Amino acid sequence: MSTTLDRPLERAPIDRAKPWRFLGRSADFWLCAVATIAVLLVQAWNIAGYPRVFDDEGTYLAQAYAIDHGLGMTPYTYWFDHPPLGWMQLSLLAWIPEAIWHSPGQLVVAYARIIMLPFTAASCILLYVLARRMTLPRWAATLAVLLFGLSPLSVTLQREIFLDNIAVTWILAAFVLAYSPRKFLWSHVGCGLCAGIAVLSKETMLLAVPALFVAVWQNVDKRTRKYSYVGFIGAFLLLIVQYPLYAILKGELWSTGGKVSLIAGLTYQLSRPGSGSVFAKGTNAHDVLHNWLFYDPVLIVAGSVALVIALAFRHLRPVAIAGVVLVLTAIRPSGYLPSMYIIQMLPFFALAIAGLADQLVAVILTYRARPIFWQQLARLAVLLVCIMLAFVYVVPRWYSGDKNADTQDLNTGYAEAVEWVHTHIPHPGDQRIVVDDTLFLDMLQDGFKPSRYDIYFFKLDVDPDVMNSLGGSEANKWKSIQYVIETPYMWENAPQSYTTEKILNNSTVVWYYGSYPPNSIAGQNSDVEIRKVIP
Amino acid sequence: MLAAAVLVISIVLFSIATATLWWMMHAWRTPEVFESTTFVRPDGGTGLSITLMLAIRQERQDVVENTVQKMLESDHDNFDIVIITGSDDPETTGIARRLAQIDPTRIHTVIDPHHRNKATALNSALAAGVCQGDILGVFDAEDVVHPALLSHVDHAFLTENADVVQGGVQLLNFYSSWYSLRNCMEYFFWYRSRLHLQAEKGFITLGGNTVFIKRELVEPTDPDAQWGWDDTCLAEDCELGVRLSSAGKKTVVAYSPEMVTREETPDTLKSFVRQRTRWMQGFLQVYRKGDWRQLPTRRQRLLARFTLSTPFYQAASGLAVPVGIAIGILAKVPMVVAMISWLPAVPMFLVLAFEIAALRDFGKEYYGKDQPDQSHKVNFGTYLTLIIGMPFFQIVLMFSALRAVWRELRGHQDWELTKHVGAHLATPAPTSATSSV
Numbered sequence: 001m002s003t004t005l006d007r008p009l010e011r012a013p014i015d016r017a018k019p020w021r022f023l024g025r026s027a028d029f030w031l032c033a034v035a036t037i038a039v040l041l042v043q044a045w046n047i048a049g050y051p052r053v054f055d056d057e058g059t060y061l062a063q064a065y066a067i068d069h070g071l072g073m074t075p076y077t078y079w080f081d082h083p084p085l086g087w088m089q090l091s092l093l094a095w096i097p098e099a100i101w102h103s104p105g106q107l108v109v110a111y112a113r114i115i116m117l118p119f120t121a122a123s124c125i126l127l128y129v130l131a132r133r134m135t136l137p138r139w140a141a142t143l144a145v146l147l148f149g150l151s152p153l154s155v156t157l158q159r160e161i162f163l164d165n166i167a168v169t170w171i172l173a174a175f176v177l178a179y180s181p182r183k184f185l186w187s188h189v190g191c192g193l194c195a196g197i198a199v200l201s202k203e204t205m206l207l208a209v210p211a212l213f214v215a216v217w218q219n220v221d222k223r224t225r226k227y228s229y230v231g232f233i234g235a236f237l238l239l240i241v242q243y244p245l246y247a248i249l250k251g252e253l254w255s256t257g258g259k260v261s262l263i264a265g266l267t268y269q270l271s272r273p274g275s276g277s278v279f280a281k282g283t284n285a286h287d288v289l290h291n292w293l294f295y296d297p298v299l300i301v302a303g304s305v306a307l308v309i310a311l312a313f314r315h316l317r318p319v320a321i322a323g324v325v326l327v328l329t330a331i332r333p334s335g336y337l338p339s340m341y342i343i344q345m346l347p348f349f350a351l352a353i354a355g356l357a358d359q360l361v362a363v364i365l366t367y368r369a370r371p372i373f374w375q376q377l378a379r380l381a382v383l384l385v386c387i388m389l390a391f392v393y394v395v396p397r398w399y400s401g402d403k404n405a406d407t408q409d410l411n412t413g414y415a416e417a418v419e420w421v422h423t424h425i426p427h428p429g430d431q432r433i434v435v436d437d438t439l440f441l442d443m444l445q446d447g448f449k450p451s452r453y454d455i456y457f458f459k460l461d462v463d464p465d466v467m468n469s470l471g472g473s474e475a476n477k478w479k480s481i482q483y484v485i486e487t488p489y490m491w492e493n494a495p496q497s498y499t500t501e502k503i504l505n506n507s508t509v510v511w512y513y514g515s516y517p518p519n520s521i522a523g524q525n526s527d528v529e530i531r532k533v534i535p
Numbered sequence: 536m537l538a539a540a541v542l543v544i545s546i547v548l549f550s551i552a553t554a555t556l557w558w559m560m561h562a563w564r565t566p567e568v569f570e571s572t573t574f575v576r577p578d579g580g581t582g583l584s585i586t587l588m589l590a591i592r593q594e595r596q597d598v599v600e601n602t603v604q605k606m607l608e609s610d611h612d613n614f615d616i617v618i619i620t621g622s623d624d625p626e627t628t629g630i631a632r633r634l635a636q637i638d639p640t641r642i643h644t645v646i647d648p649h650h651r652n653k654a655t656a657l658n659s660a661l662a663a664g665v666c667q668g669d670i671l672g673v674f675d676a677e678d679v680v681h682p683a684l685l686s687h688v689d690h691a692f693l694t695e696n697a698d699v700v701q702g703g704v705q706l707l708n709f710y711s712s713w714y715s716l717r718n719c720m721e722y723f724f725w726y727r728s729r730l731h732l733q734a735e736k737g738f739i740t741l742g743g744n745t746v747f748i749k750r751e752l753v754e755p756t757d758p759d760a761q762w763g764w765d766d767t768c769l770a771e772d773c774e775l776g777v778r779l780s781s782a783g784k785k786t787v788v789a790y791s792p793e794m795v796t797r798e799e800t801p802d803t804l805k806s807f808v809r810q811r812t813r814w815m816q817g818f819l820q821v822y823r824k825g826d827w828r829q830l831p832t833r834r835q836r837l838l839a840r841f842t843l844s845t846p847f848y849q850a851a852s853g854l855a856v857p858v859g860i861a862i863g864i865l866a867k868v869p870m871v872v873a874m875i876s877w878l879p880a881v882p883m884f885l886v887l888a889f890e891i892a893a894l895r896d897f898g899k900e901y902y903g904k905d906q907p908d909q910s911h912k913v914n915f916g917t918y919l920t921l922i923i924g925m926p927f928f929q930i931v932l933m934f935s936a937l938r939a940v941w942r943e944l945r946g947h948q949d950w951e952l953t954k955h956v957g958a959h960l961a962t963p964a965p966t967s968a969t970s971s972v
Contacts, residue, residue: 182565186557189885221566226892231560234888238881242874249864249873 028132031142036124039149042402043120047159048110049409055489056340057161058109058437062456064090065441075440075451076463080252080265083243085200086163090115107415108441113159119169120158124149126172127347133179134315134351136358144354148347152401153296157343159405163202164343170198171208172347175319178215178232185224188216189231196239203269205344207329209236211322218318272336285337292342296401298394300342303349310352313359323348360386413513413527417485418442420511420530425483428453432470433483434460434503436490455481457490460499478502479535486529507531538868545859545876548852552882554841555849560889562728562790572731574702574789577690585614585685585747586668590647590656591676592621596630598677603634606674607641611685614668616642619660621650653743654764654771661754661763672747673772674796680745681794688747695787698752699779701730702745703790707901708799710911713920714807715800717928720890720921722798723897727790734788738830738838740818741776741786745796752779768824769948770817777821777839781829792900808935815846815939816948850936853929856880887925894921 020027063074064087073084097112124145131141148154158165174194180187195212198205212232220228247253247262255261276283292300304327310320326345330337364383369375418439425431428447434455435443448454452469459466470477478499484490484507494500514527562572587606591599599618606616618635620628628646635642647659657673660666670692674680684702691700703726709719726742733739753775755762761778764771780786801807821827827839856879862868863876898913900906942948 182567185560185564221569223566223569224563226895227560227563227889230888230892231885234885238884242877245877246870246874249870 027138028128028141031138032125032128032145035128035142035145035149036121039124039145040117040121042150042406043155043159044114044117045406046409047113047117048107049411050405050407051156051160052410053107053109053414053438054160055437057113058440059456060087060090060161060163061109061112062437062440063087064094065444066450067091068094071450076456076459077260077465079260080247080262081269082163083200083203085197086166086202089166089201090161093118107411107418107438108445109161109438110411110415112441113161116159116161116165119165120149123158123165123169123172123347126169126176127350130172130176130179130319131351131354133176133181134319134355136355140354140358143357144350147299147353148350150398150402151296151299151346152398152405153292153299153342154346155402155405156295157340158346160340162340162343164204164340167198167202167205168344168347170194170201171205171322171344174198174212175215178212178318179219183219183221183224183228185227185231188220188228189235191216192232192235192237193239196236199240200243202344204338204341207325208322208344208348210325211318214321215318218314269336274334275337277333278331278337288337288339288341291339296398298397299346299349299353302353303345306352306356307348310355313355316352316355319348319351319355323352414438414487416513417511417528417530418446421483421485422446424511431482432480433485434481434500435485436487438487438489439485457484457497457500458493461497478506478533481533484531484533486531488527503533504531506535507533537862537866538872541859541862541868541876542872544855545878548855548859548879549882551848551852552856552879552886555845556882556886556889558729558732559724559886560728561732568731572727572789573791574687574794575690575694577686581611581686581689581693583613583670583689583692584668585611585670585672585689586666586750587614587616587672587674587680588619588657588660588666589616589674589676590619590653590660591627591631592624592650592656594627594630594676596633599627599630600634602674602676602678602680603637603642605680605682607638608682609680609685610682611689614641614685617645617660617665618642619645619647619656621647621656623650652766652771654766654768657771658763658766666750669750670747671750671753673744675744675798677799678744679797681796684745684794684796687789687791687794691787691789692747692749696785697787698749698784699741699776699786700747701734701739701741701786701788702747703727703788703792703795704742704745704798705792705795705901706800707797709897709913709917711800711802712804713924714804714928714931716917716920717924718800718807719897720893723893724890726788726795730788731790733838733842734786736835736838737783738780738827738835738842739776739786739788740770740773740821740842741779743772744798746772748775748779752784765824767948768817768820769813770821773814773817774821774824774826777843778826780835781826783831804931808931808938811846811932811935812938812942815936816943818843818846819939819943820948846932846939847936850929850933852879852883853926853933856883857926887922890921890925891918894918 022030063084066072066075067084067088068091072078078084093115094112096115096118097108127148128141128145131144132138136144149158171194174191177187177191177194191212195205195209199209216228216232244253244262252259252261254263275285275288278285278289280286303323307320307323307327310316311324313320323345326348329335330341330345361383364386365379369379421433421443425433426447430453431448432453432455433443433448434457437456437458440454440456443454444450452466455466461467467477470480472479481499481503484500484503486504490500491504494504508531509529510532511530512528514529562569589599589602589606603616603618618631620631622628628644631644635644643665645660645663645665647656649659650656670688672685672688688700688702691697704722705726706715706719706722709716730739730742753763765774765778768774776786801810822840822843827836827843830836830839859876860880863873868876894913894917898917902908902911902913
């Protein structure tokens with residue numbers, strides 16, 4: 001009856017573990033805290049210097065800026081490229097870099113990366129809790145956090161302002177809630193909500209949602225199962241549906257004649273030119289994979305193998321399914337492979353490896369074990385050798401990778417370019433500058449007005465708002481632009497745009513960073529150049 | 536201005552709908568909670584005597600007889616039945632007298648000299664001194680009592696140290712009409728889930744029947760203090776629950792599908808509206824009477840306010856949500872406000888989703904493969920009716936709420952009786968028994 005709640009509950013195995021406390025806190029607290037702080041220290045050190053600022057980082061941050069300053073979803077026309085919940089969260093955290101750095105000479109995007117640290121911290125903690133709820137022992141849960149956060153691949157990618165990192169935090173929260181030890185109905189509803197936030201932060205996270213079904217299935221009781229599923233699915237769908245609803249309210253669900261709309265955005269994403277197979281040399285996908293492998297082959301190879309094996313173990317199966325679906329999607333022969341896609345796999349790699357390590361240790365120590373001293377000693381020796389081998393193989397690689405990440409500064413060129421603009425064009429008035437998105441916010445800070453005067457080069461010839469503000473006939477619109485900051489990214493993509501080509505061809509270099517002589521568009525002759533357009 | 540109004544209303548409605556959802560789903564929160572909502576099997580711990588009180592008025596003989604027969608089949612060994620009729624209703628009194636002859640030692644009759652409503656009937660039985668059991672159980676004319684119910688209740692009183700035990704009541708004729716289906720689901724959530732949490736939190740509005748109370752709690756002892764049921768209140772059951780909760784008495788709620796008291800919905804929409812108006816007005820009266828202000832903690836008092844005004848904000852939100860969404864779409868308000876105007880729809884749709892899931896359980900527990908009653912099935916059409924009926928039921932509730940407020944303000948406090956036709960009785964009462972009395 002209602003008042004008999006004090007009858008003993010069946011506890012999850014983790015609750016039965018022997019308590020171990022220090023300074024009033026549990027062993028779990030200390031292990032999780034130490035691992036998380038270690039990850040944060042390695043990731044925070046030199047965060048602005050490495051890796052080189054990436055165009056998408058600037059794009060998302062500029063969109064967060066737009067929300068923060070009431071300019072709408074983006075500084076330009078929002079074209080439903082991604083659901084906006086990711087940069088809405090960034091805008092909520094945008095006060096963090098502002099509170100710590102004020103100096104105008106620093107690269108905005110690079111320093112804003114500290115926004116990602118709270119997400120990384122949350123992901124580490126959630127990963128630990130999830131591992132424990134999956135009945136992994138404490139050491140394996142700690143191992144999972146360290147694998148997840150200390151791989152040079154993680155240190156590089158988790159620092160960057162990518163929507164994927166935000167989505168990872170939320171999908172981990174969803175998994176943690178799916179594994180509610182009390183099989184609490186509202187945890188399963190919360191699981192659906194978190195999954196919804198994850199998908200609205202980065203739509204590709206949809207691939208991990210089927211695995212949540214399995215996770216919930218493993219963690220419900222027959223008596224309340226129906227309601228748990230209704231709550232989980234209902235909450236997920238009701239949240240997701242807000243996105244098309246937003247499009248409807250804006251009258252932009254579908255469109256004709258090249259106008260922006262949700263359907264057009266989805267069609268674009270689904271029909272993006274394929275980047276080929278990861279296994280075929282010379283394809284984009286192959287390059288992307290090798291770029292990942294350059295940072296860390298260990299986590300990728302061991303993680304992929306571990307995911308497949310983990311399918312065989314019931315307690316690892318949900319995360320294994322999530323990871324395997326993500327990996328299979330990445331290696332499908334055609335289709336577009338974004339260069340930050342691997343971020344979503346990292347927690348699943350880490351969990352699968354830690355889970356299998358736990359299994360392996362159990363086999364070495366207990367399989368057909370007898371209480372004979374020499375046998376036990378031999379087992380311990382084997383275990384020790386395994387640990388040593390793994391240590392010797394992994395630690396030097398990761399040390400050198402993480403050392404690069406914590407010492408190299410790849411953003412000097414960008415920072416000096418910003419500094420030059422700041423000292424030479426302090427009050428630009430109505431002058432126009434074309435940049436790639438990494439420098440968009442710096443130019444804003446310098447006094448260029450948003451959107452129409454501080455122009456993201458990808459919007460040239462595409463966004464009617466931008467083009468209409470440039471005077472003259474179509475062929476001569478480029479003459480309204482005064483400056484352009486050329487970066488390797490712009491150089492690569494310039495051929496797609498008539499106006500970009502035009503201004504790069506009709507300009508002189510006024511400042512450059514790099515070791516080659518400037519003045520030639522034919523090669524990637526410098527890291528960064530500032531050019532003055534000569535009409 | 537419009538935007539601000541939409542914003543405030545949406546957030547308030549969202550909070551209310553979320554709270555309602557939370558309360559509605561209490562029983563399924565965790566498997567342990569679900570287990571705890573059912574009766575515990577009596578293993579020896581019985582021994583109280585029980586008096587079943589049956590107030591009837593203008594009832595058909597076969598309906599009442601079936602009820603009494605079922606009561607007599609109870610496996611409890613120490614109970615009696617008191618049938619109460621009004622002095623102005625000689626026909627029903629005749630029925631009662633004939634029924635008493637089935638088992639004169641167990642069945643007593645009482646005539647309420649100034650019959651106005653159920654409360655005066657129950658009070659006159661108390662005053663007449665015929666109720667001798669340790670426990671008083673209240674039932675209605677058409678209730679089908681499970682033979683094992685009394686022993687389970689007895690056990691609950693002893694083991695849980697309860698002052699009041701509220702058993703489950705379930706409307707069953709979901710097939711009768713669209714509002715019957717919705718009404719059945721309301722009862723399902725109310726008795727299976729919500730009342731348990733109310734009891735746990737120490738503030739409960741009791742139901743009209745299958746209520747068992749320690750006799751000493753309602754008997755006239757101190758001539759100045761209030762005793763029995765409040766005959767000026769239209770919801771005397773709710774009033775008693777609030778009065779006992781406020782005095783710190785412990786209530787235990789138990790719902791086991793096989794042991795619920797089976798009832799029927801009002802037979803026409805008109806009588807449904809009347810019944811609902813009466814309840815809502817009763818809630819309003821209890822709220823105004825203010826016994827709940829004596830509750831010890833602030834939380835409990837807040838809960839009392841929340842519970843007693845439930846019918847009214849439920850009705851209000853039925854109107855406000857569509858209006859809010861319409862304003863969000865049609866009027867020129869900022870995008871954020873338009874999005875927020877949708878917010879209350881999220882818990883509302885979740886409620887609908889949970890209702891659909893519960894309908895499946897309802898169908899299984901009362902009309903499933905291994906149930907004796909196979910006369911009706913919950914099928915696709917039933918689910919469709921449940922979904923489509925949602926807004927219309929809201930309108931009916933809203934109308935009843937407005938009617939209740941109107942009547943209360945105008946001082947109409949008379950009792951609009953609901954007629955029972957026995958639609959939930961799968962088989963009519965055996966004719967041999969009828970002819971024997």
